[in-house]
Amino acid sequence: MEPDGKEVVLITGCSAGGIGHALARAFAAEKCQVVATSRSKVSMGDLEQDPRFFLQELDVLSHDSVQRVVSTVVEKYGHIDVLVNNAGVQCVGPLAEIPLSALQRTFDTNVYGPMRLVQAVVPHMASRRKGKIVNVGSIAALAPGPWAGVYTASKAALHALTDTLRLELRHFGIDVINVAPGAIWSNIGNAVRANYSQMPEWKLYKPFEAAIRARAHFSQGPKSTPSEEFAKKTVAAVLKKNPPAWFSSGHLSTAMAVMYHLPLFIRDFIIKIAIKG
Numbered sequence: 001m002e003p004d005g006k007e008v009v010l011i012t013g014c015s016a017g018g019i020g021h022a023l024a025r026a027f028a029a030e031k032c033q034v035v036a037t038s039r040s041k042v043s044m045g046d047l048e049q050d051p052r053f054f055l056q057e058l059d060v061l062s063h064d065s066v067q068r069v070v071s072t073v074v075e076k077y078g079h080i081d082v083l084v085n086n087a088g089v090q091c092v093g094p095l096a097e098i099p100l101s102a103l104q105r106t107f108d109t110n111v112y113g114p115m116r117l118v119q120a121v122v123p124h125m126a127s128r129r130k131g132k133i134v135n136v137g138s139i140a141a142l143a144p145g146p147w148a149g150v151y152t153a154s155k156a157a158l159h160a161l162t163d164t165l166r167l168e169l170r171h172f173g174i175d176v177i178n179v180a181p182g183a184i185w186s187n188i189g190n191a192v193r194a195n196y197s198q199m200p201e202w203k204l205y206k207p208f209e210a211a212i213r214a215r216a217h218f219s220q221g222p223k224s225t226p227s228e229e230f231a232k233k234t235v236a237a238v239l240k241k242n243p244p245a246w247f248s249s250g251h252l253s254t255a256m257a258v259m260y261h262l263p264l265f266i267r268d269f270i271i272k273i274a275i276k277g
């Protein structure tokens, strides 16, 4: 049985200050029982004493960690109604020089991570013929520009997987929703800056250093949408009886969707002006 009739929602990447944390609070505000996860419980410490949250440490890179948390939650609540694959990392650097290890780690987090969760929860959801899987992609994948090619490629891969999952999982009563945030206030700029400090010195691209660095916090400008506002709208869409296949919201989300439909030469021209490259 659901605890007090509440829907159980498992979210990855719920560190304070990020979208996952805002989503956790927005689901809780809609009377859901939230399993908030992150790599470290300390990063979600403010939720600890609130019974609407069950905190678990989960690293999406680890099969064992995913299996352990999913088993714990199914044992405790009997089921998982909504999985939100939110954890993700940005990655900045020119494709011709970025270490392949950075590319692999980004795909491991942003693509294989969600798939580890999907494969762990689907048997439970399918057995009840009920469930929702939300994959957090990015609107940036619709119009990839310079310096964040690894990130946008990982999100484009996630979008493609999400579209296939939606068709494959409908046979088992599972809805799959692609959420594509625009520019949302979060810790993503700080996180990518820390990753960027480990990059080698660029060779051919040394003259572009300032532009590459600037791409790291492109989504964190004065007009970026507060994560609370984004989370509230996203949760309202996800909790609908018939949720949308695609949900996008936030600063630049409409502009990027329009860019997607433009001829490539026009899109390239606009991107060259917006992002020095």
Ligand SMILES: NC(=O)c1ccc[n+]([C@@H]2O[C@H](COP(=O)([O-])OP(=O)(O)OC[C@H]3O[C@@H](n4cnc5c(N)ncnc54)[C@H](OP(=O)(O)O)[C@@H]3O)[C@@H](O)[C@H]2O)c1
Pocket: 012, 013, 014, 015, 017, 018, 019, 020, 038, 039, 040, 043, 058, 059, 060, 061, 086, 087, 088, 089, 090, 109, 136, 137, 138, 139, 140, 180, 181, 182, 183, 184, 185, 186, 187, 188, 189, 191, 219, 220
């Ligand atoms: N902010 C935007 O403008 C924007 C736009 C489009 C899409 N997105 C997507 O939205 C999602 C949330 O990002 P955000 O903006 O909220 O960034 P954020 O504040 O940096 O949050 C990312 C979260 O993912 C977690 N994470 C990273 N690697 C992980 C791993 N191996 N296992 C478990 N958790 C891991 C981080 O944990 P730690 O705190 O431990 O690092 C953090 O909790 C991401 O998928 C991102 O790509 C964001």
